[in-house]
Structures are given as structure tokens and as C-alpha cells.
Amino acid sequence: MFSTIYKYELKHWVKQPAIYIYAIFFLLFSWAAGTGNSEPPEASWSGRMLDSSIELFKTIGFFDTFIALLLPAILGLTIYRDYRSNMHQILYAYPFEKRDYLFAKYLSGLTASFGVVSMIGLGVYISSFMSWINPESVFGFNLRRYGQIFGVFVLPNILLVGTIVFVVVGVTRNIYAGFIAVIIWVLLRESLGNIFSPMDYPTISAILDSSGKNSIDFYTNYWTVAERNANLLPLHGLVLWNRVFWMVIAAVIFTSFYRKFSFSQNADFGLRLVTLFQIFKPKTNSLKGNDKLSPNRKIQKINLSEVSFDFSLFQQLKTTWYLTKADFKYIVKHPPFVLLIIAGFFTVIFMVSKGMMRWDTSSLPLTRIMLDLPLSMFSAVINIVTFLYAGLLINRGRMAFSNQLIDITPTPNWVLFFSKFIAIILIQITLLSLIMFGGILTQFFKGYYEFEIGQYIIELFGVNLIHFIIWAMLAMLIQSLFTNPYLGFFICLLAPVGFIGLADLGPKMGLPLLESGIFRYNQGLGSMFGLPYSDLDGYGGLLSPYFAYKFYWFLGGSLLMGGAMTLWIRGLPHSFSERLSIAKSRFSGKLALAFSLFLISFLGMGFTLYYQETIPREYYSHQEKMDLLVAAEKKYKRYQNIISPHIVSVKMNMDLYPKERHFDGSGKYILVNHSEEIIDTIVLNYKSQLNQTYDFECEYEFVSQEEIGNMAHFDIVKLKEGLKPNDTLKMTFQMKSMPQNWFHINNRVKYNGTYINDEICPRFGYWLGYLREEIGMNYDIKMPHPTDTLAIKELELRKDSKMIDFEAIVSTSDDQIAISPGALLREWAEKNRRYFHYKTETKISHSFLFMSGEFDVAKDKWRNIDLEVYYRKGHEYNVQRMMDGMKAGLEFCNDNFSPYQFNQLKIVEFAQTGGVSAHGFPGVLPSGEGAGFTADLDGHKHEGVDWAFGTAVHEVAHQWWGHQVRAASAQGSKMIAESMAEYVNVCVKHKVKGKKEVRKYIKHEMDHYLQKRAREWGTEQPLMYTHPDQNYIHYPKGTVTFYALKEYLGQEKLNQAIGKFVKKVAFREEGFTTTPEMMNYIREATPDSLKYIIKDWFETVTLYDSKIVDAKISPLKNGQFQIDLDFQVSKYRSEDKGIKVFEDEKGASISYHDTDKDETIQSLPLADYIEIGILNGDKELYLKKHKVTQIKNQISLIVDEYPTEVGIDIFGLLIDVKRADNLKKF
């Protein structure tokens, strides 16, 4: 019997057109995802294989949620079908066992689902043949790789979610409950992921993530490129447990359903669940027994009272609202929806209660964060619910078989149509309100009482609601078009992805036009959803272009609605062609007129937007920009080493107009020829879109002038009379922000919290690299090696300047304060504007900025230095910590290295719409509002790193490391700037906050480094030779390395060496310093026994692989404890793409054969000091560096107390990918 039903069901699916549409869509979208993931062709290929196991896992994993949402339409429908058609009344009387019936249904549904989903594999495979895919980056089909993913992940995941869907639909006999169950499931997964994040609970999160992704990440996070390319997925340990855990859950769910399932006509045990929700409705409304009236009762004469009928427009609008309410109530009372609301609410709470995390510290529960966090994820839920309920409402009459009764009433189509549409909008509003309630509740419980209800309402309903409405418009069309609401739902679901895919693939297939916002439904401004918001700058002038696009797509959506209305099913059309002919006949009169009006407005708006996108400020697609830049690089390459005059003095006049978001500036350069040659050609760059003009105080002519793709100008100027060595040339320049309109808002000047740096001023020399960075091209113009004698003639940051005198008069509106480097000479008011005259006390690096905002100012003093923090009123939480950070940083650097060069130091807040980072300018430290000002550091449970303090210290340290000690333009320059600033930070933290916080920080940094190095597609440089774009080296690795160095050499010794170095090289104006020069000072301070450190930590990439094989504690008679430790140490160099090398340059290597496991462990020769520690809680019972010369080691130690933990390199000073086996807990 089983096979009969199974085959029958399968045949049914094979005949369903919907199945093929699902399959085609999966094929298409996976194909697009596959090609979207592509690598650039040959030359700049990174070495990443596109179809390695881990990459395939990622690409296919992208479809996880789509697959889950497909399952109700197949596995849910398979059981719902019999209820819907009332077949169950007949079927359940048939002589088959429920075992046969249920399993056949279930397995046939699974088979069909898996068939559809397997198209993903095919799509991804086909995508690898596309012309724009570099064939070298593809292995080709491999059954094991695909089999692993589909067999171990995709199929079990279908099984799990499919079981839930099958059971929910089986119990409730309602297919929508199946869909909602999936949404709730996704929300639940999200909440679990929030509570047990992989960072805090790696093991738990690996088990709890039902997709299996976290468990894979657990093992592969630190994989290098070589490992990623070569390895299959790790199917052991947590991955296996994860799979087993969820399969057991699926089995339990299915079995309990199976045991309770009976062939009954009414959903009896389902009802029991449903009645849970009827607590709200005290009396049961179901009718039992017959009606008691006597059948022969006489009928009185039918004499219905006269009523008046009203078919006026006003009444029809009222009817629309009446119907809207009816539909809305129907959905809101629907138990699955109630569950969804509850689940959604908790998801919001879990999401926002942690706040915006940075490292281990959360932000304050600011309104913008309460909104930002859940909106991004919740927007997907709102869309899914919209698509689902659009189908449900449009087909509601038909589903209940009451469509004939409704359709013969004199209510026009548009009333019915709009009532559904408005009901959906009400649902959207309900869901958006959850965010508001969740946010306010969280704020309340966190003791944050500044409820900005207005901001909630503006953001949710003013800014974002329209976004969802426009999607609802599309859903109305799709769901009106398809009579199968599940298919319609699925197509709606893929539509947003499809529009992104189109924009992505368009340029690849030679249609760059498709990149434009006017072709991407409900998008524009490049982003899918939402607007960045700042407490200082608000929406930063983005509202008008945002609403311009939203208006445009609203018009577009209205056209779709028009289409949907003509396709609206009224009565019983029997074929699609009849529907079309009805649509044609409906498309007349007012509808046609309205449609034409909307069409004209839509096209007009489209042209306007396209014009604004492209014409007033010439538009270049991303591809065009890249091509133009490459062409310019080729063309101007010969100027790469041109000698430019140096800027020695900058005087600026800068007028900022915050309300108008506009600036008007002018400047004077004094240039000196510091070379020994006559300079007759000057190469000059400046930014596009600043209306710049310039003039030299001498006779000159242009050799060429070019604007490169709307990014920058590249001019070549010939001086009539060459500039002789040491001669001076004056230059003036003016610049102005571009004229604004509703579409183009100048974003450099903010309403509040402006931060503009020196990049707006002209630069000299060949300087195109930064453009690559700006447009996100890989920065493969690598720095020269520090031994390159030419290189060290130039500064890392500015090749056209060494030191400058700086002076600026900055003006702003009368309610704001303007800031620039230097001491404030004078401040005055004039014509409702405030003027500030700044001049630096000493020469500074060519690094300056202009800031303006409505600030409160905190003032303090350290020794004779004036300290100030400028912050937005309301952001005072961490100002004191910043002040403390400035003092601590100044004290450490001043006492250990050299005196501070200015008389004042300021931290100034800027709007986060201008970035979230902090920077160190001479005497001014601009700091994004999210970078410390709004961190929740006061919370009584806060144990995280105090990074308001830390960031201040780091940026203060740059006054030395960057402004006093200035690295040459060579590899390793960032070690001198960033690693050293971090070193200062760690030392100060150690002193002020104690060992514990530092160790936490170090652990975090190490993890950060190990994860990021795994993503390095190029070559991981040694710390000394780090490239400027290898942030993961000079920040986290630098931090850990210098901290370890301090622990090995002693802080005093190391600081003396560094201090000597600083005094030697500070304020150098030629022969800028390099890492080898710095390492000489450190080497000098290093005893011979530790000299290997310099090689291992700085000159090469060297990793350890140590582990405890065994640790035994035996109590001694005298009350002490003996620990017998058996451990292994191995060391290797990590070379190109993470390949491990165990031989040193001389070919020496050691090895050890572990007879128990029959494996041979290799290592570089060892004479290394490894810290062995024994702890009792936080108490250090034993901590000493032991010299290790062999791989296999045994040691016995005696301590006074019973230990809780033993560790090899217990605090993680050395780099070891597998840290866990270095520790043993008791």
C-alpha cells in the first residue's frame, strides 16, 4: 500500500506545473549566486577556488531560508491537499494503515522537495562555465564535495524543517500555519543565535545552529587559503553532533505526531492546541446538535423593510475600510499570526537587548540602535509576511468557496482590491510596531529613559513603511496573477533577490545600465533597505533622494497595482486567455486614464532620476571606473617617480555652512624644491566634484588636464622657468562644494558633526593608489621593501610634504564651534557667523582637518596641556573615560618616549554618517559618535574592554607614532604607526585596568588575527613587512606581538629601547625611518637566548602547535600538589597561502614519532621559551618560561594549592591556531 500511495503522490507532483517553476527558479538563482561569487580573471586572481567544499557550502547555504520557505508549499501541501479537497473524508475510510498513508505522504513530499532543491547544485555547477569566470578558479564537478553538502547538510535540513512543516500542517489542517511555522522557526534560530553567539559560546552555538553553519565555522574559521581550497568539510566532532542532535529532534517531532495522528474527520488534537488561543474568547461559538425549531412552523409573509442603498464614492470608501477591518481582524486573530507576533517580539528583544556589539562591549540602548538592529533582520520577516498574506487575502473568498456570493454583490472590484491591500499595510504597521515596543521596553529595563517616541515613529512609519508598501504592491500583482498562492508567494520571495541579481549580472553581461537605481524595484541609492541615521546629523540629507526613489517606485508599484486590478478575478473565468480578455476590457475609462497618468509620471520620474544619476555629475558605473583608473595608471605610470616640490606651509580659509550643507574654502601653499634637480614639470591631483581652481605665482602652462571617471583630476603643469633646488613657489587654490538640489546633497558638510580632512586639497605627484582603495579595487600596488633606498626618501602618508606650518581661519554658523589643528589665536562673530583662527605651535605633518558641530565642551588639564572633549549634548556618558584615556596616554608616551609637541589636545565627536572610526590628527582626535561616545561602559554588569578609554589612548599615541616618528613609504610602515599605538594602549591598559582586562583584550586580538589571516587570499606578510591594507597584521598581530615582547623582555627594557629609537628619529625631515631601523634598537635590547624571537615574530610568520598530552595531579604529604605534565611543542613557518614549512633556511628540522597514535610530528628546531602556568581560578600558582628544545616534553611541578587549570603558553602569547589543547582544566 505504501508504494502505491507513494507513487501516486509522486505522479501528482510530477504533473504540477508549480514544481517546475520552483525548480527553474532555484536553478536560475543558484546560477546567479554562483556567478556573482566570481573571481576576477587571470591577472588579479587571488587563488581562491570557487568550488572548494567550503565555498560551495557557503553558496548553497545562502539558499537555506528560501528552501525552508518552499517546504510548506510542497511538504505542507501534500497533507493539506486532502483536507482542502475534503478527500480525507473518503481517504480515511479506506483500508490502509496510517503508517502507509503518513510515510508515503511524507516521503513523497521529501522526494519532491529534494528534487527541486537539488537544482541549486546544478545551477551552481553550470555557473562555473560562464565566460566571466576564470576557469583556473574552478575544480569542476566532484561527487564527494557536492555529495557531502547535499547529503549531510541540505537533505537533513530539509528533513528537519520539512518535518516541522508536515506536522504543523497535519495538526492544524491549515497550510498557512505551516508557512508561519517556518517564519517562527527562522526567528527562533535568529534569537538562539543572538543569545548563544558563536563568539561567546562557540560550542553551544555550533550545536544549536540547525543549519550546521556554525559547527562548520567552528572548525574552519582559522583555515588558510590552502586548506580552504584542498579540504573537504570537516565531518566530525561538533559537526556530527550537530547533525545527530537535529535529526533526533526531527525524529521526536515526527514520532509524537505519528502516535497521535488518527484518521478522523476533525482535527481533534489540533483543535486542542488551537483552543489555547480561545482563552480570549470566553464562549465557544460552535454549534452542536440540531436547531430546535419545528420544521412545520408557518412562514409569515415576507415583508422586508425598505432600506436605502448607497453606491456613492464616499460610501464605497467606507466599505473599503469596513472590509479592510474584517480582513485585518481575520489575520490578527489567526492563531499562527498571534504566535508569530509573540516570536517576533521576543526576537526583537533578544536582538536589541545586547545592543550594537563592538568586541565584547555593547552600546547604550540608543533609539537609533534599537531601530537599526531589528530593522535589518525584521524587514525580511515583514516582507515574507506581506507576500504570504497577500496570497491569503486575495484568495480568501475562493479558499472559503464564498467567492460566488461576494462576486455577485454590487461592490466594485477596486473596493475589494484596496481593502486587501490596506489590510496588508495594517499588518506591516503591526509588525513595525513590535520594533517600537520591543525597543522602548528594552530601554526601560536598561534604565535608559530618554524615549524618543518621535524618532521611532519617524523611522518606522515615516521612512520605512513606504518601503514595505511598495513591496506589497508587487505582491498584489503577483498574487493576483497566480491562482496558486503558494507559487505566488515563492515568486514574490525571490523577486527582491532577482532585482539585485539583475543589477549584479547586468554589467557582467554587457548591460551596465542595469546598475542604475531606476531598474531595481524598490531600491535606489545603492542600498536595499534603510537609511543611516546619526544622533548629530539625522538622516544627513539623504531623505530627499531616498523619497525621490521611493516616490518613483511608488508610481511603479501603482502601475503594478493597476495591472493587478485588471487581472482581479471576479466571477468564474475558465482560462487565462479569458482573464486576459477581461483585463483588456477592464482597461478602459478611468482606470486607463489613471494608468496612463501614472505611467507618464513614472517615466518622467525615471528620466529625472536617471538624469540626476548620470548627467549633472557625470556618472560612471563601477566597472567603468575601474577601467578608467587602470587606463590612467598605465598612461601616467611614467610619472610614478617624478620629483615634486614639497609643501612647507598651508594657510586655509574655510567657510562651513552646516544648514546649507555647503562649504567654500581657499588656501595657500608654499612649495619648496627639496631635491637637487630643477623641477619644471609638476603633476597635480585633486578630487572631483569640488569646483577647484588653482593658480601658481609664476608663469606656467598645462601639458594636460584630465578628470578620471568623476573621481579625481590629474593635471600636468609645465613651469616656464624650472624651480631650482631650494627655490620657493607659491600656489593658491579655491574650492567649493557642488551646487545642491533635492537629489545631490553635499555630504561632506553635515548639519551637525562635520569632519572634513586634508584630502580635499590638491596633492602633488603620482597619486592614484588611494583611488583604488576608494572604489574597492584590490590594492595590488604593493609597497617597496624597506631596504629600498629610494623608498625611504618619501613619507608613507604624504609624498609631497615633510613638515608644514599650518594656519586656518574656519567659520561656521553661529550655533556651532569650528575646530582645526593648532592653538586658537582668536575667536570672533561676524554677520551671524562664528570665526575661529587656529595656528599650530610647531611644524606638523601634512595632516589637517576641519570640524564643526553644536558641541558641549569638557575641559581638563594634564601637566600644562589643555585637554578638551567636544561632544553632542546627551552623549556625555563616556567623556570622563576619554579624558582619562588622554591623560594616561600622554603620561605614558611623554615619560617613556619624548615630550608631547603641542600645548593642547582635543577629542571631537563627528556624525557617524561620516564614519564610525577615530583618528589622530595633530592635537585633534576626531571620533565617530559610535566610536566610544555611546558605548555602554557604565552598565553594572559591564566587564568588557573599556574602549572609550582605549581608543583615546590609541589615538593619543599617534601623536608620537605617526606625527613624531614618521615611517617611510615602505613595507612595515603601519607597524610603526598602528602596532606601536596599540602597544601603548596595551601598556596603559595594563597599568590602569590591570592584568585581567589586558589578557582578555589580547585573547580577543589573537582570535581576530587568526580569523582574518585565514581570509588572506594573497600572501601574509611578516609583521615587519606588513602592507598598508593588511590591517589584520599591524593591528591585532602587532598588539599581541608587542605585548608578548614586553612579557619576554620586560616592559622597562623594551620601553628604553623604543624611547631611544623615538629620540633618534622624531621629527626627521629626510631619510624617514623604517622597521629595520626600529628593529635594530629592539634587537640590541634582546638577550642572545631570545634572539630567535626577532626572526620568528617579526621577520617571518611563525606559528606554534603545542598541546598538553597529559596532566596529572597528585597530592603530596606536606599538603602541596605535584603536577606531572606531558606536552608537545612544534613550530612552523607559514608561507604562501598558509603552507606549513618545518625546515629552517639551512634545512634543519626535528621530528618525533608518537608511537601511541602512530604519527610523526615535525617542527623547526627548538630552543624556545614557553610560558607554563598553573592557576587556581585567577590566582597564579605557577608561571614561568621554560626552555624547550624537543617536541615531546615532560615536567613535574609542585604548587601549594589544588589547581583549576594548567596551560602551555597559558595566556596565549604565542600564535597557535588550536588554542584549546594548550589548556587543561580540572
Add this chain to the structure above:
Amino acid sequence: MNLTINNLTKIYKNGVKAVDNLSLEIGTGMFGLLGPNGAGKSTLMRTIATLQSADTGNINFNGINIFEDKMSLRKILGYLPQEFGVYPKVSALNLLDYFATLKGIASKKERQKLIDETLEITNLYDARKKHVSTYSGGMKQRFGIAQMLLNNPQLIIVDEPTAGLDPAERNRFLNILREIGTNNTVIFSTHIVDDVKELCTDMAIMNGGKVLKHITPTKATNELRGQIWTKTISRNNLENTENQFEVLSSSYNPDNSINVRVNSKMKPSEGFSIAEVGLEDVYFLALRGE
């Protein structure tokens, strides 16, 4: 009040001619549309009820061309389809209010009053707060009538309403229809001849999309008076009898003998006796005559 159907044709995509060049005129009162299953009754009724389109022909009611002005017809139309469902978990009261609004009654008070009246008429008043989805078959049909009456309709179309009702329910149902039919045009399709006999002032017999006969029930039975003969025969003789005579219908007796009814101007043979003419005879004769 007058419904005129002219040359109506409807062919489905699968080639079935559901309505075949049909013309019909229907006046005030109960009009019975009699025909076997698949005769095209429902298609015709749904077409009149503005739910379906026709390929050719037109339908007029009181000067309204219903293909061109569906809305005007809908304002005065009451329709009870052969099968209908209701929104689950909604009480009769709320559902009727819903329909009354759809039918254009703006005032809430008037809606309430009218709803109470229709509930009274259909004997549903006591069950008005119960969910309609839990009603028995007869109650649901009466609910169908209640919603139908909400706009005081002038043209009422009822598609096989008595199928599946128990005799008492059927009785009650027909009584209500009769009441409504006195002043309005009621088109009532059925394949149960008795329904028509008890109720209709005019009727048509339909099959294969065509009207086979359009006549009043009384006239129809009068026409056949003296032509219908009956005889009780044994089972084995049935085939023989059918070959010899124009057998309109046959029915078993408890003793397994068979009563046959035969159409003949004269006494067909020995053993036949003259029978009272029933509407069935008209019906079967019309179907035979195709």
C-alpha cells in the same frame, strides 16, 4: 419584470458546448429550470448571475443588458449557488452584516434591522451568534437565502438548492422561495421534478445546452392528458417492453415487479391502464424527444 435571453452560446475550452444558442424569456414568478446533471443549467444560471461570460448572445433584465452593465444587475440580484462556503469562525450575524455592506447598505441601523428580518424569515434568529461554518446543511442553505435577501432582490437565481436537504428542510425552504417568488423573478434550477411541480408558475426543460421545452407546468400536464399509460410487468419483460413501446420511466415495486410508464396516443396494449399525468412524464418525454 422580464428576463430575456437571446441566442446565448458558451463553449468551454475543452470543447463542451455548455449553452448552445439558447433563447428564453422569463417573467415574474417562480421559473423552474429542469434538466439532468450536466445539462448546462448551472452555466446558464452563473451567466445570468454575472459570474461568467458568454461567447455570443445577450441577456436583458428590465432593460439592463447584463453583459454591459453588470453592476446595475448586481444591485437587484440575489443568487444562491449550488455550493458555497463561508469564512470559518464568523457568526451568522457578522457574516450577514458583511454581505449587507457589500450589497451597499450604508446605514448600520438599517443593516441590523434587515438582518434581523431575514434571520427571522429563515428561522435562524436563535442561531445568529453561532459560526455559520458549524451549521447543518439545511441551516446553511437557509443562511444562503438570508444573505440573498439582503438587497431586496428583484431577480433571484437559485441553483439546485434542495439537493441534500431532508424533507422538512426542503419544505421550509420551498415555502420561503414561494413567498419571494410572488413579486419577483425567481429562477430555480433543479433536477427534482417535484420541486417544480409544487412551486413554479413557468418552467423550461433543458439538456445539452438547449431548451427542450418552455411551458407552464399545468399546461404541460394538460397537453399529455390521456397519453400516459402504466403497467406492472415482470423484470424479464422490461427489455421487450422497452423495444415495443415508448417507455418514459420505470420503477421497481417491492416485489421486484416493475411499473412502466409509456407514452402513447392510444392504449398501447392489454394490461396498460391510463395514468395520471405527472410532470416527470413531461420531463422524460422532453428528454427523449431530443
